[in-house]
Amino acid sequence: MSVPALSALVVKKTALGLFQVGKEGKYEIVVRNIGPTADPGPITVTDALPEGLTFASSPDTGVRVDGRVVTWTLDEGIPVDGEVTLTLFVRIGATTPPTVMNIVSVDSPTEQVDDAELVSDAGADVAPADPLAATGAEPAWLLALAALLMLVSGGLLLERRRRRTAGTEA
Incomplete structure (x- = not known):
């Protein structure tokens, strides 16, 4: 008899470093499985970028971009007490407001227990662009x-x- 998988995926998103108009910003997304069983996957991580931010790059495999929606698919799942770290680089456009709030969500066909935290957000203050150099x-x-x-x-x-x-x- 097979026991159905039960997991508690926990996602945490963090804005790293300075966010400044005209430059790139960096986010780190960590997805952990705190149990009680492995999540066999596929696990889908979706990040809807706020106004003013656009996708620049990600060194991770399984990433897809559709407009301002960035999606990673973790086909192999995550074992109990395991984690996957994803990195997202964004371009910060001239129309970016002084503060951005970026939200990431996680989805899995595996049943999630009460300890699961499937949504995380990360706020970042956005500095204005560097002044133009005197020519x-x-x-x-x-x-x-x-x-x-x-x-x-x-x-x-x-x-x-x-x-x-x-x-x-x-």
Whole structure:
């Protein structure tokens, strides 16, 4: 007689390091099985990225991306007291709000006991983009403006002279 699998999957998501507009941010997702039996899988981990974040990369196998939804499939499951760590790199766009809350969820066909924690979130403050570096172009604009003014002034002086010369010849 076979005993059906019962597991308690626990997911924990953490934002690591600085999140700054124009750069990449890093999340770590840890899925543990605290028992009482192994979860034979497949286990699906789904991360719906919030507005302003887009998928950059993940070094893990079994990852799929559909728009802002990132999904990992753990075909082999997780043994009792085992864990799997997933890494997610995201691009932080200009429209990202000053604080983001990212939620991950776990699903398995195995029956989960009361200790299971199938959803986790991680908040991160988002720093503004680095200021633009000075390019030294300011003096170039002033020189271009001065050259334009000299050209217009020269043209006006030539026109005035031409009219004077034409007036004295008549």
